[in-house]
Amino acid sequence: MGDNELREYYNRRAPEYEQIYYRDNPERQAQLAKARAHLQRICKGARVLDVPCGTGYWLGYMAQTAESIVAADASLEMLREARSKKLDCPVSWMQANLNNLPFERESFDVICLGFWYSHHPKQSYDDLYDELIPLLKPGGRIWMIDNNPTAEGFTHDPVGHDEAGNRLIRRKLSTGEEYIILKNYFSEKQLRELLEPRFNLIEYVYESCYWWVEMTPR
Secondary structure, eight states: OOHHHHHHHHHHHGGGGGGGGGOSOHHHHHHHHHHHHHHHHHHTTOEEEESSOTTSHHHHHHTTTOSEEEEEESOHHHHHHHHTSOOSSOEEEEEOOTTSOOOOTTOEEEEEEESOGGGSOGGGHHHHHHHHGGGEEEEEEEEEEEEOGGGTGGGOOEEEEOTTOOEEEEEEOTTSOEEEEEOOOOOHHHHHHHHTTTEEEEEEEEOSSEEEEEEEEO
């Protein structure tokens, strides 16, 4: 799936996307609550880049403590959903993807990368790091969160791998439309091996449904 196809998938999924956060499962809800609290702590008083911001679920929590936020996403429909929310700090909006972010060096105290790492082609992780790291102020931090297969429920339908070894899964929308998307999953050990060569892991939490990490560049 290329950038255009993935953007179309998220355009179509935007109205129903946040349903994943409200499933009636105490284990999931407890893990999300811990992640939200941690995110609010590291965003306190910070200038934040939220990319991709999606429908603004995490944006709403970081806005309660941040000084200001730039919210970017490649999907206009995701941005439309996010902009409909009432937010508690100044927010600038931008349609942009992670391949060429139009910001000056050392612009942000915190960069939040929510539910994207698993969609990013694994052969391009160094390119992703090289795009994000220069945007951090000295001492700045990157916060990432993503899900494990347990959180997928019935939407987890593997169909194979691409030529680079990225996992492909089938996702079905409430409309019945089906999309094949790139979605990699990681063990706790695999994540450490991917991140530790480039980052110091300040806090690393790996649970049954979700993992998240707060880190600074080495």
